[in-house]
Amino acid sequence: MPSRPLxxxxxIDHAATLRQxxxxxxxxxxxxxxxxxxxxxEALAGGxxxxxxxxxxxxxxxxxxxxxxxAAIPGLRLNLEMACTPTMTDFAVRLRPAAVxxxxxxxxxxTTEGGLDVAGQLARVRETTQALKAAGIEVSLFxxxxxxxxxxxVAVGAPVVELHTGAFANAWKSPAADAELARLRAGCGxxxxxxxxxxxxxxxxxxxxxxxxxxxxxxxxxxxxxxxxRALFKGVxxxxxxxxxxxxxxx
Ligand code: PXP
Numbered sequence: 709m710p711s712r713p714l715x716x717x718x719x720i721d722h723a724a725t726l727r728q729x730x731x732x733x734x735x736x737x738x739x740x741x742x743x744x745x746x747x748x749x750e751a752l753a754g755g756x757x758x759x760x761x762x763x764x765x766x767x768x769x770x771x772x773x774x775x776x777x778x779a780a781i782p783g784l785r786l787n788l789e790m791a792c793t794p795t796m797t798d799f800a801v802r803l804r805p806a807a808v809x810x811x812x813x814x815x816x817x818x819t820t821e822g823g824l825d826v827a828g829q830l831a832r833v834r835e836t837t838q839a840l841k842a843a844g845i846e847v848s849l850f851x852x853x854x855x856x857x858x859x860x861x862v863a864v865g866a867p868v869v870e871l872h873t874g875a876f877a878n879a880w881k882s883p884a885a886d887a888e889l890a891r892l893r894a895g896c897g898x899x900x901x902x903x904x905x906x907x908x909x910x911x912x913x914x915x916x917x918x919x920x921x922x923x924x925x926x927x928x929x930x931x932x933x934x935x936x937x938r939a940l941f942k943g944v945x946x947x948x949x950x951x952x953x954x955x956x957x958x959x
Pocket of ligand 1: 719762789809811850870908909910911912930931932933934
């Protein structure tokens, strides 16, 4: 059990995915729904500690207007996921969200775990990390739970890592799940020992979270798809509150 409350970052990308499925090129139409700002407000009302969104270079879900509208909500802690590029760095430095999480978008940036290959592009990630830090932004790197990537995060000066839980989530309820959980456990320990803040995300749901909660040193979980899916049945506020309750009182 974590000694302090584990924070819940709600990733709202898939609320925008649903809107774009019908309103691509017309997201500012008065008919466009769902309203991602209203979705965000409901997530906050349900107990979200922060809101995460990914402004992808292909703008497949979240749009620039969404980022600006959500960043303007008073008191909201925004975590902007983005590619490690000069264009996105300029965008973030102008926006100044509380946090940026650097994620891979192109195939050559991706490790076997699906996380950002920090070790394979140290100079590029260091330059971006330092530019963001100089703007007062907390920088997190979305990486696989492997020692070389964790060591590389320290080498580029990132204070936070978000460990990729996707391989574990894919293995959940299969014989491979224990090994994936053990890899995450080792990654959490290694990152913590090096002084990093340890977050985790991708593929976490209302069921597999009980295994995630056995991991040490976690600070924040970023969860999107499962919450958005449950919101169809329980509403956004109810879905977020249910996940928040699981974080606070694991069954
Ligand atoms: N963390 C990061 C860095 C992500 O890119 C995403 C979205 O893929 C998530 C967490 C949330 O993942 P999911 O939607 O599977 O909960």
